[in-house]
Amino acid sequence: MFAKPVACAAFLIVSGLAPLHAQEVVAPSAVSFTDMGGIETSLTGTPGDVAAGAELMNKGSGNCIACHKVTALSDLPFHGEIGPPLDGVATRWDEAQLRGIVANAKKTFPGTIMPAFYHTGPYVRPGDAFTGDAAKGDVAPLLSAQDVENVVAYLMTLDTYPE
Amino acid sequence: MARGFRSGGAAALALVLAAPLAGADEVIDDELVINGEIPIVTQAPAPEHVEAFSVIRSGWTFRSPETQAMEMDDFDNPAILGVEAARDDFDASLGANGESCASCHESPEDLAGVRAVYPKWDDAAGEVQTIEMQVNECVTERMGAEAWPYDASRMVNMSALMSFVSRGEIVNVAIDGPAAETWQQGKDMYYTRYGQLELSCANCHEDNYDNMIRADHLSQGMVNGFPTYRLKNTKLNSVHNRFKGCIRDTMAQTFSPGSPEFVALELYVASRGNGLSVEGPAVRN
Numbered sequence: 001m002f003a004k005p006v007a008c009a010a011f012l013i014v015s016g017l018a019p020l021h022a023q024e025v026v027a028p029s030a031v032s033f034t035d036m037g038g039i040e041t042s043l044t045g046t047p048g049d050v051a052a053g054a055e056l057m058n059k060g061s062g063n064c065i066a067c068h069k070v071t072a073l074s075d076l077p078f079h080g081e082i083g084p085p086l087d088g089v090a091t092r093w094d095e096a097q098l099r100g101i102v103a104n105a106k107k108t109f110p111g112t113i114m115p116a117f118y119h120t121g122p123y124v125r126p127g128d129a130f131t132g133d134a135a136k137g138d139v140a141p142l143l144s145a146q147d148v149e150n151v152v153a154y155l156m157t158l159d160t161y162p163e
Numbered sequence: 164m165a166r167g168f169r170s171g172g173a174a175a176l177a178l179v180l181a182a183p184l185a186g187a188d189e190v191i192d193d194e195l196v197i198n199g200e201i202p203i204v205t206q207a208p209a210p211e212h213v214e215a216f217s218v219i220r221s222g223w224t225f226r227s228p229e230t231q232a233m234e235m236d237d238f239d240n241p242a243i244l245g246v247e248a249a250r251d252d253f254d255a256s257l258g259a260n261g262e263s264c265a266s267c268h269e270s271p272e273d274l275a276g277v278r279a280v281y282p283k284w285d286d287a288a289g290e291v292q293t294i295e296m297q298v299n300e301c302v303t304e305r306m307g308a309e310a311w312p313y314d315a316s317r318m319v320n321m322s323a324l325m326s327f328v329s330r331g332e333i334v335n336v337a338i339d340g341p342a343a344e345t346w347q348q349g350k351d352m353y354y355t356r357y358g359q360l361e362l363s364c365a366n367c368h369e370d371n372y373d374n375m376i377r378a379d380h381l382s383q384g385m386v387n388g389f390p391t392y393r394l395k396n397t398k399l400n401s402v403h404n405r406f407k408g409c410i411r412d413t414m415a416q417t418f419s420p421g422s423p424e425f426v427a428l429e430l431y432v433a434s435r436g437n438g439l440s441v442e443g444p445a446v447r448n
Contacts, residue, residue, distance in 0.1 A: 066377040078378040082371050113370065115360040124357050125416040132411035139359055 025145045028103075028120045037108030038096035043118070043145035048153025056151050061117070061142040064151070071162040083114060090159040099152045102143070117143040117151075193224055195442075198237055201331045207438035212338060215369050216383070221439050222391075222447055225373070225382040230394065233446040242323055242392035242444030245316070245399045249324035252317060258308030264301065271328045278329035278441050282430040284342040291345040291430055294325050295401070295421065313421030319399045323390045326443030334387050334441060336434045349431025352424060358415025364432070379448075385436040386429065388445025399444060402429050 023045030031039060056062030058076050065073060067082035093101065101108050103118035118141045126135040143151065195203040205224050209216035223231060233239045253264040253271055268274055278294060285292040288300070298321050299310045311318045338346040353364045367376065368384030375381070389402040403420035406428055410417040418424045 063377070078375070080376045081374040082376055113362070113366045115362075121359075123359055123361065123415075124355055125410075127358050127411065127413075127415040127417070130411060130414060132407065132415075132417040134416040142359065 028118050028141050031103060031118065033100055033104070033107045034096065036097065036100075037104075038094070038100035039103055040096045042149055043099070043103070044149055046146060046149065048146075048149035048151070048156075050150070050153045050157055052147075053150035053152070053154030056143070056147055057154060062147065062151060067114070070158065072158060086155065086158055088158060088161040090156045091161075095152060095156055098155050099148065102148050102151050102155075115142065117141065118145065118148050193231065195221075195223055195231070195235065197235060197330060202440075203331060203442050204333065204438070204440040205442075210434070210437040213435050215365075219385065219436060219439060220372075220383050221385055221436075221442055221445075222382040222388055223442065223445060225380050226447060230446055230448055234442075240392065240444070240446055241397070242390070242399050242446065243327075245320040245323045245390075245392075246327045246444060249317075249320040252321060253324065256306075257302060258306035260305065260307040262306045267301075267305065271324050274325060275328045276332050278325045278443070279332040279334050280336060282342075282426060282433060283337065284340065284345075286341075291342050291426055293402075293426055293429055294322050296426070298322070298325075313419075314401055314404055316399070319390050319401050319404075322401060323399055323444040326390065326441055329441040330443075332441045334433065334436050334439050336430065336437055338430070338434045342430065345427045346430050346434065348424075349427035349429070352428045353431055356413075357410050358413030360413045362413040364409070364428075383435075384432065385439060386432050387436045387439045388442040388447065390443055391445045391447045394446070394448050402432075 023042075026041075026043045031043070033039060054073070057064045057070060057073055064070070064086070065076060065079045067080040069079040069081070069085040069087070071085070071087050073079070089098070097108065101114075104116035105112050105114040106116060120139050120141055123139065126139050127133060128135050193205065195205050197203060203221070203223075205221040207219055209219045213219065223234060233241075237243045250271060253268075256263045264271075281297070282291050282293045284290075285297075288296075292300075295313055295318055298318065299313075302308050303310050311321075356363045356366065364384060367381050372381050372383045386402050386405075389405070390399045391405070392398065393400050401420060403422075403425045406425050407417050407420060
């Protein structure tokens with residue numbers, strides 16, 4: 001009885017995020033990096049959502065502040081010290097470079113500890129998320145293409161150094 | 164002043180936590196003496212084979228004063244309950260042969276110093292053995308009993324007792340001779356970037372020790388305090404159980420406690436702590 005209306009609602013939500021005429025999403029394996037490790041064009045053609053990006057800074061597979069301090073998010077506890085603070089990051093890098101760093105920072109900084117968030121391997125002993133078991137089939141990227149765009153959109157707002 | 168503290172609350176907290184330990188290779192002031200009578204070496208010159216460090220530090224030096232204090236008196240250390248349980252097992256006749264640990268080793272204290280040199284090459288077995296493997300050799304071959312599961316609480320308790328009677332002894336694991344191949348295997352694992360997060364042991368515990376990763380203060384990943392009572396899961400944890408969790412958290416297919424891979428990794432990681440005291444059973448977060 002309930003299955004059909006729920007499915008319809010889900011369809012509406014999905015279609016609301018990705019218009020039918022949007023460009024095709026660039027697959028992780030098809031991403032084109034510049035020599036400097038940037039990605040010139042949007043992975044989805046849909047502008048990034050700053051608020052959704054801010055959420056990912058703290059939660060889910062983003063959790064950027066686990067390693068990076070962001071003064072604008074100082075209401076959230078426990079910012080890490082592994083990577084550089086992201087204050088003013090949009091003055092240091094342009095959008096293409098930020099997209100490349102989020103998608104696969106190793107293209108910009110060879111050997112960096114930073115995980116590649118839009119990448120599907122090959123990995124050494126890929127697991128099934130955090131279960132410790134072997135991956136079941138192909139591994140999905142840590143962030144979706146639109147997640148990457150959303151995070152980049154948020155990072156582009158970090159264009160000043162707080163006092 | 165007050166305003167600055169408020170706006171940078173989380174960072175300020177991180178600074179407070181890290182402040183007494185600031186400076187990567189700086190000698191710290193903390194001193195650990197258990198029960199007021201067992202001095203513990205918690206920092207020492209790095210062994211030659213650990214090129215990245217000049218000073219090695221026990222995980223104890225990275226913990227909060229409250230957690231540190233729990234290890235300074237056995238009445239405050241919950242791991243001691245496991246030690247006491249293992250003492251009962253030590254004296255109990257366990258298998259078909261009517262023998263106990265005490266049949267050969269009069270008291271656990273007779274085995275003082277053993278932990279400090281494990282894992283260790285065993286000629287008869289033709290392999291590197293951990294304390295747990297040695298215990299199981301006694302349980303099965305001497306006593307005629309069923310092997311204890313590698314990571315069962317009974318085994319972790321016995322391992323804790325073996326650490327307990329060696330507390331204060333200096334870790335001195337052999338890495339050459341017949342152990343060299345296994346040691347190299349462990350070293351290779353230490354620098355392998357596992358899982359979807361592509362993290363090696365070294366990424367966190369060599370390159371980033373003393374840094375905060377979210378709310379965790381990264382240590383050098385020393386194992387001289389194992390088995391370790393963790394406040395996180397309120398039980399004694401074996402070294403291999405900790406390895407298993409770390410590799411799982413890289414989003415990898417992890418290895419099993421007792422696996423040859425973890426034996427090799429334990430040998431290598433233990434050798435990085437050559438010069439620190441045996442400190443287990445320790446208390447960590």
